[in-house]
Amino acid sequence: MTSTEAVTAGFQELYGAVPDGVWAAPGRVNLIGEYTDFNEGFVLPLALPHTALAAVRRRDDDVLRLYSADLGAPQVELRTEELAPRGDGGWAAYPAGVVWALRQAGHPVRGADLYLTSTVPTGAGLSSSAALEVVTALALNDLYALGLTRPELARLAQRAENDFVGVPCGVMDQMASACCTPGHALHLDCRDLSQRQVPFDPAAHGLRLLVVDTRVRHALGDGAYAERRAGCEEGARRLGLSHLRDLPYPELDAALTTLGDERLRRYVRHVVSDDHRVRQVIARLDAGDVRGIGPLLLAGHRSLRYELRISCPELDLVVDTARAAGALGARMTGGGFGGSAIVLAEEGAADTVAGAVRTAFAAAGHTAPRIFTAVPSAGARRLTAPTA
Incomplete structure (x- = not known):
């Protein structure tokens, strides 16, 4: 049936x-x-x-x-x-x-x-x-x-x-x-x-995009998401902008010097930089360079981990382990505080990367992750x- x-x-x-x-x-x-x-x-x-x-x-x-x-x-x-x-x-x-x-x-x-x-x-x-x-x-x-x-x-x-x-x-x-x-x-x-x-077919390029569900359940209604949204809105207000999307990436560093609140600086830096990373990823996909997006995924995770501070030990373990096992790139995805990460790997290395992540989770005493291939x-x- x-x-x-x-x-x-x-x-x-x-x-x-x-x-x-x-x-x-x-x-x-x-x-x-x-x-x-x-x-x-x-x-x-x-x-x-x-x-x-x-x-x-x-x-x-x-x-x-x-x-x-x-x-x-x-x-x-x-x-x-x-x-x-x-x-x-x-x-x-x-x-x-x-x-x-x-x-x-x-x-x-x-x-x-x-x-x-x-x-x-x-x-x-x-x-x-x-x-x-x-x-x-x-x-x-x-x-x-x-x-x-x-x-x-x-x-x-x-x-x-x-x-x-x-x-x-x-x-x-x-x-x-x-x-x-x-x-x-x-x-x-x-x-x-x-x-x-935007055309995105990892399999056609000999690649696989893995989703790693850490099984750490998140709930966006608990206030942390709302706090970051409010912080982004406050950062935009202090910069005299309708929304952070209106701050051009080349002007980011200069704008940050006008913000006295370190927390707001982190939030603004992440949002404006991630908007820029979206453009960079699209440029590489348009050029047929799917492998070239790997470093951008890693940069995105670092920003989410250290600027927005919405990662967790399990998500960081996925990214660090996958990279060490030969993945081209990886990052947490979604609202954070748990949830899933994505991993871009060569087709021939994908199973090895997935196995390394499972082994790392077992060694750390975490619940076994659920790993599957993301097919657009x-x-x-x-x-x-x-x-x-």
Whole structure:
């Protein structure tokens, strides 16, 4: 039984009806450009083959029924007109928040039955929440014929996470889940959401991009992420800028001398430098020099580790071990304080690098990491047509 068949069968067993369709939205891994999205800067994510699936049926009343096959918890039943941000809704807050955001934007969304499952690891910095939001948004967009574009859906999904769930994330995760294409990384300008698909196919160059899930679970709602966002905004204000994206990289050093707060200097230095690294990585990919991005990944990790200070011992161990074992580059990815790292290695060395990381984790007494190959995959899509 395929995943689509399984989620359809699960829906029928739970709700006693046939779904109107099945939709999918992927998690993502970010190649470069971290904490730049809410600074209206640049990012370069790619979609993973891991997806959230949703079998959905439109209702003619205001009842919203949600079920997660992964949790096996009781079905959650809500009323759409009573949805309000509370910050304590657990997993159901993500799809419910999307319904709330659509209604707040004036779209005529009423009830729905949703049966959800996901292969995106949770808490691993791979955007499991964004996948859940985007798959819900795409399904409702189709079922209610809202006519919203992918960037519009991503913005609404971001609003759901910001204002309903209470996590002050930027828009990168939702845009990546909604808009990525196979064999490409998404060059996204987070100011105007303009985008370009940049060819990125490590396998075609004899390379492999590994994702190492440290299994150290992070939670971005615990205040550390929000503190850094506030610090970036304060740094921009003190520099007389709308956002840090407006500080040209050649003017960075001079600007830093005007900031008396060492913490703010670190935050500003990271953001402006990482925006610059995004441009450098794209230039190398456009030139066909995929191997040449390795040193930039390492530089990005050093910045996240020492400037933004959002790494952890397990992430640093991945990067240091991978480099020593012959990887071309590595860095933590995502919001930090746990989660995942990426490793770029020659195909012939990838298994050796992965083995070295596992050995290092065992020697350090850490939980064994989960390691898999990141294959640039498709963004959100409908998997089945409407049922007659």
